Amino acid sequence: MAAAQAFVAAPAGPAGRAQASGLQATPAAAAGGAALRAQDAAAPAGRGSATGGALVCALAVAGGRGALKQRRRKARTVAVRAVRRPCHGGEHLSEERKAELVGVVQQICTPGKGITATDEGPGTIGIRFEAVGVENTEENRRQYRQMLYKTPGINQYLSAAILDPETIYQKDDDGKLFPEVLSNLGIVPGIKPHLKVYTLPGTGGDTVMQGLDSLSARCAEYKAAGCKFAKWRSPLAITEDGCPTDLAIKANMEDLARYALICQDEGLVPIVEPDIVMKGTHTLKTAVEVNTQVQSALYKAMLDHGVFMEGCVMKTNLVNPGLDCPESYTVEEIADANLTVLRRVMPMAVPGVNYLSGGQSLEDAAARLDAMNKMKTKEPWNLSFSWSWALQAPLFKLCEGTGGKMPLDDMGALYLEELGTASAAALGKHEPAPGDGGHTAKKVARPTVGIGINGFGRIGRQVARIVMKDPETELRLVNASYDAERILRTR
Numbered sequence: 001m002a003a004a005q006a007f008v009a010a011p012a013g014p015a016g017r018a019q020a021s022g023l024q025a026t027p028a029a030a031a032g033g034a035a036l037r038a039q040d041a042a043a044p045a046g047r048g049s050a051t052g053g054a055l056v057c058a059l060a061v062a063g064g065r066g067a068l069k070q071r072r073r074k075a076r077t078v079a080v081r082a083v084r085r086p087c088h089g090g091e092h093l094s095e096e097r098k099a100e101l102v103g104v105v106q107q108i109c110t111p112g113k114g115i116t117a118t119d120e121g122p123g124t125i126g127i128r129f130e131a132v133g134v135e136n137t138e139e140n141r142r143q144y145r146q147m148l149y150k151t152p153g154i155n156q157y158l159s160a161a162i163l164d165p166e167t168i169y170q171k172d173d174d175g176k177l178f179p180e181v182l183s184n185l186g187i188v189p190g191i192k193p194h195l196k197v198y199t200l201p202g203t204g205g206d207t208v209m210q211g212l213d214s215l216s217a218r219c220a221e222y223k224a225a226g227c228k229f230a231k232w233r234s235p236l237a238i239t240e241d242g243c244p245t246d247l248a249i250k251a252n253m254e255d256l257a258r259y260a261l262i263c264q265d266e267g268l269v270p271i272v273e274p275d276i277v278m279k280g281t282h283t284l285k286t287a288v289e290v291n292t293q294v295q296s297a298l299y300k301a302m303l304d305h306g307v308f309m310e311g312c313v314m315k316t317n318l319v320n321p322g323l324d325c326p327e328s329y330t331v332e333e334i335a336d337a338n339l340t341v342l343r344r345v346m347p348m349a350v351p352g353v354n355y356l357s358g359g360q361s362l363e364d365a366a367a368r369l370d371a372m373n374k375m376k377t378k379e380p381w382n383l384s385f386s387w388s389w390a391l392q393a394p395l396f397k398l399c400e401g402t403g404g405k406m407p408l409d410d411m412g413a414l415y416l417e418e419l420g421t422a423s424a425a426a427l428g429k430h431e432p433a434p435g436d437g438g439h440t441a442k443k444v445a446r447p448t449v450g451i452g453i454n455g456f457g458r459i460g461r462q463v464a465r466i467v468m469k470d471p472e473t474e475l476r477l478v479n480a481s482y483d484a485e486r487i488l489r490t491r
Contacts, residue, residue, distance in 0.1 A: 101311030108271075212262075237276070272313075277359075
């Protein structure tokens with residue numbers, strides 16, 4: 001009855017009746033209504049007309065409800081499709097945006113060229129300055145970065161440079177912003193957008209990197225400032241307590257995937273950087289296992305998030321034994337371990353890997369990268385460098401004993417020479433010195449057991465035999481009678 005009353009106030013015809021009921025008439029409902037109106041006109045006045053009106057009402061309502069159901073079904077279909085379509089490969093990006101990203105990636109992955117990582121914040125570089133007697137001022141930081149960007153000849157070895165947020169707004173002596181200086185040299189400027197490391201409670205020391213909040217707005221700002229790529233580092237450590245945990249791997253790799261998705265949407269090429277730090281006693285075999293687990297989780301997360309893989313660059317640690325690993329390895333064994341991880345998990349869609357130095361010396365980092373490129377067979381990836389400490393540590397040494405002055409000309413000359421070494425390693429044409437790039441076994445400190453006995457009789461000898469079965473334990477027997485310590489075995 002309410003529906004019939006609603007039709008009275010509505011405009012004539014099925015469209016008006018549907019409007020009165022709050023529904024939209026379909027073409028089928030409109031056609032049916034026209035036919036019924038023709039019937040009413042031919043029928044005697046009274047009952048036939050009322051019947052026709054009732055039929056029109058019913059048909060209009062049915063037609064409108066059908067349209068509403070169709071819209072609801074379509075909405076549900078779209079929602080299900082959005083949830084169930086991982087690995088869509090950046091289909092939300094325009095073809096122009098994809099082409100822009102691929103062009104930057106190709107420039108970064110130029111064979112024989114690499115990245116200079118100069119993204120240390122004021123605090124980090126301040127520690128390095130103070131260690132050699134240089135005052136940590138903004139002007140000293142600016143002059144130092146200017147040397148890294150404007151030393152003549154560096155663009156024959158560099159394809160890109162990673163900048164700190166402070167640096168992108170600094171200018172050279174001619175008044176040009178550093179991103180413009182680098183772009184004019186054919187060196188792609190990029191930015192470090194992440195913030196601080198946060199310890200994950202309950203994991204025994206695992207961490208995540210903060211900075212996803214407001215990342216989109218910051219990326220847009222950095223893009224407007226002249227940057228063309230970004231780099232996000234997620235550090236993890238291998239420990240005897242079980243780190244990295246599955247929780248830390250999942251959290252960090254999904255963060256990297258979200259970061260990459262946001263960067264591409266804002267027009268920046270994402271460099272993803274899972275970093276297994278070198279600290280520890282883990283073997284090369286363990287390093288291969290953990291790096292495989294971490295990198296496979298990263299690529300799975302990126303695919304699930306719909307990242308455009310062809311518009312990304314990988315930056316990761318060299319697969320190395322722990323710094324204090326008690327086993328020795330040759331540079332060829334370390335290079336083979338790195339290639340093994342790549343062959344197992346690295347997508348062919350990602351065109352290049354730029355390895356970080358992670359505390360390695362220039363000599364070791366170059367020898368290992370060179371060996372990898374010499375040992376490559378049909379691997380399609382460009383394997384190059386993205387080094388900070390390996391390049392900069394020798395430069396800071398030149399500042400020692402200078403009374404706080406930076407010998408910028410000498411530093412620039414050495415820097416250019418180092419870049420030449422790095423470039424040769426990226427092409428597999430470096431000639432390392434014997435022993436460079438290998439790992440020498442480190443002596444691990446073992447626990448000591450002290451046992452106080454009176455004399456060295458039968459009981460003392462039995463105790464010594466029992467304890468000394470553990471090769472990891474150093475046994476010290478203390479002869480209380482003579483107030484002297486006898487070391488039966490020292491390892």
